[in-house]
Amino acid sequence: MKTITLYRPVGEKELLLIAKSGFKRFPPRLDWQPIFYPVLNELYASEIASQWNTDDAFGNYLGFVTRFDIVESEFIKYKVENVGGEMHNELWVPAAELTQFNEAIVGPIEIIKVFIGAQFKQAQSTITQQLIEDLK
Numbered sequence: 521m522k523t524i525t526l527y528r529p530v531g532e533k534e535l536l537l538i539a540k541s542g543f544k545r546f547p548p549r550l551d552w553q554p555i556f557y558p559v560l561n562e563l564y565a566s567e568i569a570s571q572w573n574t575d576d577a578f579g580n581y582l583g584f585v586t587r588f589d590i591v592e593s594e595f596i597k598y599k600v601e602n603v604g605g606e607m608h609n610e611l612w613v614p615a616a617e618l619t620q621f622n623e624a625i626v627g628p629i630e631i632i633k634v635f636i637g638a639q640f641k642q643a644q645s646t647i648t649q650q651l652i653e654d655l656k
Contacts, residue, residue, distance in 0.1 A: 526558040526590055527560070527561065527586065528585075530579070530584050530586060531580060531584070532644055535647075538586065543629045543630070544625065546622060557613070558611050559609065559611070560600065560611065562585065563607055565586075566635075569635050575637055580644055580648075581636070583634070585633040588625050591624040634652055636652065
């Protein structure tokens with residue numbers, strides 16, 4: 521079985537939902553989020569996590585980079601969209617298909633980086649606090 525490695529920048533709220541799943545699934549999209557978009561490279565995920573997530577109160581001013589593998593046969597079902605420069609490639613998964621996408625994840629969703637925004641005050645969970653300490 522061939523797999524593709526993808527990355528997803530998340531804030532603390534999404535991170536805690538991923539942790540609740542045992543680091544096996546991404547949470548359903550909110551009503552106003554029609555697309556789930558993991559990205560194709562770590563550099564782009566780090567850019568989003570460090571520049572966007574760290575300015576977002578909803579994510580507690582924290583940006584985490586996740587890494588996960590997906591079965592190639594699931595990956596090829598979706599369109600890769602370039603949303604800027606050469607490295608800004610995202611896999612656009614319709615929100616309605618996220619359950620099927622999650623089922624094709626191989627292994628755990630790993631947390632590989634953390635970025636802390638200037639307005640961050642305190643982690644909302646011991647899970648988050650431990651990750652911050654481990655990844656610093």
